[in-house]
Amino acid sequence: MTLKKSPLWYPYSQHKTMELPIKISHAKNCHLYLENGKSLIDGISSWWCAIHGYQHPKLNQAITRQLHQMSHVMMGGLTHEPAQKLAQKLVDITPNGLNHVFFSDSGSVGMEVAMKLALQYHKNKGDSHKTKFIALKKSYHGDTCGVISIGDPQDGMHAQFSSIFPKQFFVSSPQSGFIPDHKLLNQEIDEVATLIKKNHDHIAAFVVEPIMQGAGGFNLYSGEYLNQVSKLCKDHNILFIFDEVATGFGRTGKLFAANHTQITPDIMVLGKALTGGMIGHAATLATSQVFDAFYTDSDDDAFMHGPTFMGNPLACSVALKSIEIFEEENYLDKIALIHTQLTEELGQINSKKIKEIRTLGGLGVIEVHDPKTLESIQKFAVDHGVWLRPFGNVVYTTPPYIIKSQDLTKITQTLTQFFKE
Ligand SMILES: Cc1ncc(COP(=O)(O)O)c(C=O)c1O
Known part of the structure; x- marks a missing residue:
């Protein structure tokens, strides 16, 4: 039996040939329970987000408690404690200098925010010709139209769109390894340096999934690669963006992949495990240097973005609890x-x-x-x-x-x- 023309449209699926998905009735701890009573151990944490498994009592309690206070209010003109507290907590636990947090509802949108911030950062500073990005081959940064342009243009799942969306610069996916082969690493850095030296006038930011390229094939590479790229970016007024949607909250063995390096990226994006996998949310963090380019006497310099569900109280409360469990346990x-x-x-x-x-x-x-x-x-x-x-x-x-x-x-x-x- 295939999906056929079912009313529910599934992700990454050819309905005509794809078999019916497995129906899950409930999930607890590390187990997904099927309607027929059988259970499966979840080997992939629902696309890497359910770091506490399912129905963690403290997470359930946090979200239920918040539900009885308020499930949602807009952030335009209003604010609330869960969002304020989570922003402060993220500033405290991420690399030094990431002092401002912009919330959104998914990893893709968090990355769109990062791209937009980088473009407007340069525009506000009078560098409006810096409109391009450098990304790694084999990269994946989400499914929305902006981030498609920084996903692998040949082998990535959006290759068919590569002639439609803006053309970006790509460098080889680092193959020098997590513990780097220095000869290879030097070649890779040379490639980046050559591209940057030639095109830096047009480049707003270099975007990476640090240490682990996820959906492009789980390629692992070193903090040293990132340290050296960071220096090249700094020398040429290029922002460095870390997409930690997949790597954030421990997946690479440190709290953030950035902790494998000696640097603070200019912009860093968190998603997936941010809420312990309980509800969609993302956070785009920026340094004071980035934030200050928007902090002027002109309304035109303000950041014009505001997803309806940004800073959702349920998401923020459960994210705070998730981080607390991560630390305490x-x-x-x-x-x-x-x-x-x-x-x-x-x-x-x-x-x-x-x-x-x-x-x-x-x-x-x-x-x-x-x-x-x-x-x-x-x-x-x-x-x-x-x-x-x-x-x-x-x-x-x-x-x-x-x-x-x-x-x-x-x-x-x-x-x-x-x-x-
Ligand atoms: C590195 C990375 N960035 C962004 C995204 C997009 O996140 P979302 O699926 O929440 O939009 C993903 C999703 O797999 C990802 O792995």
């Missing part, structure tokens, strides 16, 4: 244990079909030579009680950080068994 230690276990257990898988196995923080990735190898893995995993969703030539696990060791082993054993068979 030492999630970075839990992530370190997940990393050790993933490294040990995935490291034992041996197959000629595998190109590389890589792990970092709460991430385990198996990259194969031929994407066809993975065609049946989703069904195989479901039959073995695990939820995984491969794409292209990678299958990965990004489990909730509360996962029990035996459940994580069930995920790695399922992968082991798949490659054995």
Whole structure:
């Protein structure tokens, strides 16, 4: 049975050929429960956002308590404590100097805000010819029209739009690794330097998913690459934007991927795990230097953006609780244990079909030579009680950080068994 012309239109799906999705009746801890009573261990935390699993009692309580106060009010002309407190908390925990927070409702919109901020920053400062971005090949920054232009123009999922939206500059996806091969790293930095030296007059910002390029294939690279690119950007009046929608809140083993570097980006975007996966929300943070370019005597210099649901009180309250749990229950230690276990257990898988196995923080990735190898893995995993969703030539696990060791082993054993068979 395929989706056919169902009223509900599904993401990234050809309805004519795609099989019916699995219907979930409820979810608890790390388990998704099907209507037939069967359960699946969620190996990918609902696209990496459900870091506390499902129905964490403290998160449920936080959102319910807030519901009884107010579920929503607009932020134009009004304000409220949950948004004010969350903005302050994010300023406190992100790299030094990110002092201002603009809320929006999803990672894509948070990235649109980042792009718009960068363009208007230069415009307000009188550099209105700085209108282009540099991005990495293999990058993914969301699905909306602005950010499509900074996603990989050839292999990315929006390649068919690359002639429609503004043309941006792209440099090679860094292949020098998380612990860098310095010869390769130097070549990569040379490529960036050449592009920047030639075009800096037109470039507003350099945008990256720091340390881990997610949806483009889980490529890992080093803090050193970012340190060096940051210097080039600073020397040429180019803003550096970190898209931490996927990496934020521990996925790479540190609270933020930026913590693997010695720099503070000019703009940083958080989403997904910001609310512990409870409700959509994003935060775009900016340094005082960026903010001050909007802080003038002219209304024309103000930032003209305001999503209806920005700073939603339910989202902000649950985000504050999520961060509190993360800190009080030492999630970075839990992530370190997940990393050790993933490294040990995935490291034992041996197959000629595998190109590389890589792990970092709460991430385990198996990259194969031929994407066809993975065609049946989703069904195989479901039959073995695990939820995984491969794409292209990678299958990965990004489990909730509360996962029990035996459940994580069930995920790695399922992968082991798949490659054995
Ligand atoms: C790095 C990155 N940026 C932006 C987004 C878009 O976030 P959203 O799906 O919440 O719009 C994603 C989503 O996967 C992402 O991985």
